[in-house]
Structures are given as C-alpha cells and as structure tokens.
Amino acid sequence: MALRELSSLEKYLGLKKPNKYSTQGDKKVPVLQNNNGPPLVGLGTIASHLVKEAKRPNLLGDSAESRAVVQQWLEYRVTKLDGCTKEDTKAILKDLNLYLQDKVYMAGNQFTLADTFMYFGIHPIIVDLSVQEKEQYVNVARWFDHIQRCPGVRHHLPPLVVLRNRIYTSKHH
Amino acid sequence: MKLFVSEGNPHCLKVLAAVEVSGVQCDVQYVNHEERVVPFLSRPALPALLLPSGLHLFSSNAICRYLFEVSGEDSSELCNQWLEWEATDLQPALLQALHLAVVQGKVSEVSKVLQGPLNYLEQSLSKGNTPYLTGEAVSVADVVLWAALYPVLSDASLALGERASIKAWFDRGAVMHSCQSAAQKVLQGKGLQGMKSYMQRQPAPPSSQCRDSQPCNGNPAES
Numbered sequence: 001m002a003l004r005e006l007s008s009l010e011k012y013l014g015l016k017k018p019n020k021y022s023t024q025g026d027k028k029v030p031v032l033q034n035n036n037g038p039p040l041v042g043l044g045t046i047a048s049h050l051v052k053e054a055k056r057p058n059l060l061g062d063s064a065e066s067r068a069v070v071q072q073w074l075e076y077r078v079t080k081l082d083g084c085t086k087e088d089t090k091a092i093l094k095d096l097n098l099y100l101q102d103k104v105y106m107a108g109n110q111f112t113l114a115d116t117f118m119y120f121g122i123h124p125i126i127v128d129l130s131v132q133e134k135e136q137y138v139n140v141a142r143w144f145d146h147i148q149r150c151p152g153v154r155h156h157l158p159p160l161v162v163l164r165n166r167i168y169t170s171k172h173h
Numbered sequence: 174m175k176l177f178v179s180e181g182n183p184h185c186l187k188v189l190a191a192v193e194v195s196g197v198q199c200d201v202q203y204v205n206h207e208e209r210v211v212p213f214l215s216r217p218a219l220p221a222l223l224l225p226s227g228l229h230l231f232s233s234n235a236i237c238r239y240l241f242e243v244s245g246e247d248s249s250e251l252c253n254q255w256l257e258w259e260a261t262d263l264q265p266a267l268l269q270a271l272h273l274a275v276v277q278g279k280v281s282e283v284s285k286v287l288q289g290p291l292n293y294l295e296q297s298l299s300k301g302n303t304p305y306l307t308g309e310a311v312s313v314a315d316v317v318l319w320a321a322l323y324p325v326l327s328d329a330s331l332a333l334g335e336r337a338s339i340k341a342w343f344d345r346g347a348v349m350h351s352c353q354s355a356a357q358k359v360l361q362g363k364g365l366q367g368m369k370s371y372m373q374r375q376p377a378p379p380s381s382q383c384r385d386s387q388p389c390n391g392n393p394a395e396s
Contacts, residue, residue: 029261040250042257049250064242065224071253072235079260091215098213108228 002030002043002165005120008155009047011128012116021046042047044117051113059113069107073114081121089125093137096122100139104146111150123157134162174199176236177210180359181371183271184233187320188220188393189237189355194316194348195244200247207370234260234317239362241313251307255314259321263290267321269378274331275365282333291336294318298338304345311348319343319352327356328365 003021010018020033024041032040040046047070051059061067084092100106106114109157125142126134134141145162148154176192176199178185192199199222200250204210210221211229218231222239230236234256248256270286273279298306306314325331326343343349360367 027261034368037284040254042254042261045250045253045257048253064239065226065228068224068230068235068239069228069241071238071256072230072232075232075257075260078257079264095214101213108226 002028004156006030006043006046006050008120008157009050009116012152013050013056015050015054016063019050043078044071047074047113047117058110060145061107061112062110066107066110066112070112070114073106074117077117077121081125084125093125093133093140097139099145099163103143105143115143115147115150116119116153119153120157123160126160126162174225176207177203177204177219177221177223178359179204179206179208179219179371180361181368182206182219182359183267183315183321183324183368183371185220186352186355186359187233187317188222188236188240188247189190190352191240191313191316193351193354194311195240196247197240197243199240206374210211232260237313237317241316246313248312249307252312252314253298255306256317258293259314259317262293263321265316265378266290267325268375271365271368271372272375272378274325274328275369280330281332283325284333287325287333291333291339295336295339305342315342316348316351316387319348320355323352323356324360324365324368338350 003023006021007018021030022033023029024031029041030046032046034040040049048060048114051057061070080088081094103109105111106118122140122144126141128138141162144160148157148159148162174197176188178189178201180203189201192201200289204219206219207217208219209215209217210223211218211231214231220233220236222230222236224230230239238252238256241248266286266289270283273286274283303309305311306318322343325333326339
C-alpha cells in the first residue's frame with residue numbers, strides 16, 4: 001500500500017528514475033535505499049525527500065508556518081488516519097470537515113504534499129461512506145473531489161463519485 | 174504567538190523544552206487539560222500553538238519543528254526521520270508505559286513495553302557514533318526525544334536496564350538543563366505521578382485486542 005503510494009507520488013512529481021524500496025517491521029514501514037547515504041525510513045520522511053529530489057520545495061510549504069502545517073498533516077496521516085478504527089473514523093471526519101470549512105487545501109490556499117498524502121490516506125475511508133454520510137462531511141467531500149481531479153495525483157486509486165450538491169435537501173449542516 | 178500548555182501533560186514537556194532551547198519568544202499560557210483550544214478538534218489537544226496567521230498547530234512535534242525553524246534551524250531529513258519514528262513508534266509505547274506506571278501501578282511491566290523502541294534507539298546511537306542523533310550538534314530531534322523520554326529515563330524505579338549509548342546521549346548536558354526546567358514546570362517535581370490526572374483522562378492505549386470505543390464529544394452519528 002505505502003509503496004504503491006510512493007510510486008504514484010514519484011510519477012506525480014515526474015521523477016524519471018524509480019527508487020528502490022523495501023519495508024521493515026510488522027507495520028511494513030517503507031524504507032528508501034539511498035545510493036548516496038544511509039537508507040531513509042518512514043512514509044512521511046520519504047515523501048518529503050521525494051519532493052526535494054524533484055526540486056519542488058513549494059510542495060512542502062512556502063513559509064515556516066505552512067511548512068509546519070504540512071508536516072503536521074503528514075504526521076496526522078501516519079499516526080491518526082492509518083489503522084484507525086470505525087469509531088475513530090467518525091471523529092476524524094468531523095474534525096476534518098470543520099477544519100476544511102474555510103480552506104481550499106490542507107495548508108490553506110496552496111496545494112501541498114499534505115493534500116496528496118491525506119488524499120491517499122483517506123481514500124479507503126471515503127470508499128466506505130454512504131451518500132448521506134458524504135453529505136454530512138460536505139467540506140471533506142468537496143476537498144476530496146478537488147484533489148482527485150488535480151492532474152496526476154490520483155494514479156493507483158479509482159476515482160470516487162462525490163456529489164458536490166446536496167440531494168437530501170431536508171438536512172441542514 | 175501563543176503557546177497553550179497544561180500541567181502534567183507529557184507532550185507539553187517537549188514544546189516547553191523547545192521554547193527554551195530555540196530561544197523563540199512566545200507567550201505561554203497554562204490551561205486546563207480539558208480546554209478545547211483548537212477550534213476544529215472535538216477532543217482537547219494540548220499543547221497547541223496559535224500562529225500569527227491565526228492557524229493552530231496541534232502536534233507537539235510540528236510545534237517544536239516550527240520553533241526551531243523560526244530560530245534559524247531547518248530540520249534535516251534525518252531529523253524528519255527521527256520525528257516520524259517518535260510519533261509512530263515511540264509514542265504508542267510510551268503512552269502504554271505511562272498508563273501502566275501511573276494509572277495501573279504496574280511498574281514492573283513498563284520495561285517490557287519500552288524494550289523495542291529503546292533497543293532501536295540504542296542501536297542507532299551506537300552505530301551513528303555521533304554525540305547527538307543527527308550529528309555533532311543538538312537538533313530538534315534530540316530535544317523531542319529527550320523530552321519524550323525524560324519522565325521514564327529519569328525514574329530509577331522503572332528499572333529499564335542500562336543502555337550505554339542512550340545513557341551517554343541522555344547525560345550529555347547541552348539540552349538537559351532546558352528539559353529539566355521544562356519537566357519542573359510540567360511535572361511539578363512529582364515525577365511520573367505529576368502526570369496522573371492527565372493520564373487518567375486519556376483513552377486506554379490500544380494494547381488489548383478489543384479497544385473500548387471512547388465516546389467522542391459529539392453526537393452519536395446517525396447512520
């Protein structure tokens with residue numbers, strides 16, 4: 001899973017030479033074999049490295065603030081989203097929905113690695129949502145649809161149908 | 174810039190140590206454990222940093238990273254790796270260990286829970302052969318790991334066993350002083366017991382197979 005995600009990210013970034021990966025431990029943490037130095041361990045760490053390798057530093061944020069925000073969501077993805085229970089899922093969607101209420105992207109007005117990374121992580125959760133639930137988390141749905149339509153992001157994942165307009169009009173909020 | 178912390182919360186130790194080490198000016202405010210500082214999170218999340226832009230950072234590692242970057246020190250890839258390891262591997266074990274020691278009083282079981290991450294850290298430090306985690310100088314990774322481990326490493330009653338490289342790293346003065354003063358603020362000189370009221374409010378760590386479903390503050394979802 002994580003390795004497919006990294007290979008999708010490589011393609012999105014336009015990295016010509018695919019990297020060599022392995023995994024370690026029970027949790028199958030990805031490891032990047034690095035010719036120029038010691039291996040890099042961890043999904044967020046490797047993803048940040050690929051962005052630098054592709055010379056797209058803006059994807060990590062363009063200020064100290066946005067860089068911290070991007071790293072925070074990368075951490076959120078690997079600590080909260082991955083392996084969350086059904087109960088956690090509802091709290092997570094509720095929080096994200098409130099967070100995205102006044103934002104276009106995870107880090108505000110700029111597309112960053114946090115969007116790609118959270119999109120990959122939340123895809124399996126969105127797959128399981130009913131139409132009604134998607135409406136309940138309308139800001140998450142809007143953001144999700146926006147990101148899956150960004151050229152080159154989706155790759156290994158199937159597109160999901162997300163309605164941007166409510167069809168159950170009786171429910172507000 | 175405003176930093177919200179609460180007494181007895183081990184994550185606050187990290188950010189208070191980072192404030193001292195980085196020397197960044199910020200207004201520190203002590204609040205109750207249950208105070209919801211971050212408007213979009215349904216569970217209370219401390220520490221939290223209110224950024225000049227009005228956004229909140231709610232991850233202690235992201236806050237430490239930000240404080241270091243503002244003081245002119247960018248985190249390296251090796252730093253990123255340690256911070257990610259701290260969040261994904263060390264923290265779950267630490268939470269479980271603190272829960273055992275502070276809430277359940279099963280001090281003798283702590284060593285087993287921490288064995289894996291501590292051995293990993295010991296190996297990395299002895300292999301790396303540098304005084305600090307990422308090289309010759311203190312980085313944000315040292316501060317975060319130091320502060321995270323301070324409560325357990327400074328408590329002799331846990332009998333965690335001797336690990337030479339960790340001991341040398343932990344005793345290497347540079348950041349020790351800042352961590353100790355942060356620990357004094359957070360733990361009030363009560364050691365692990367200083368965290369009791371915080372730990373009692375935390376969901377039990379998912380060590381057993383069937384994890385209790387914690388009621389989250391919101392309405393039960395209507396599905």
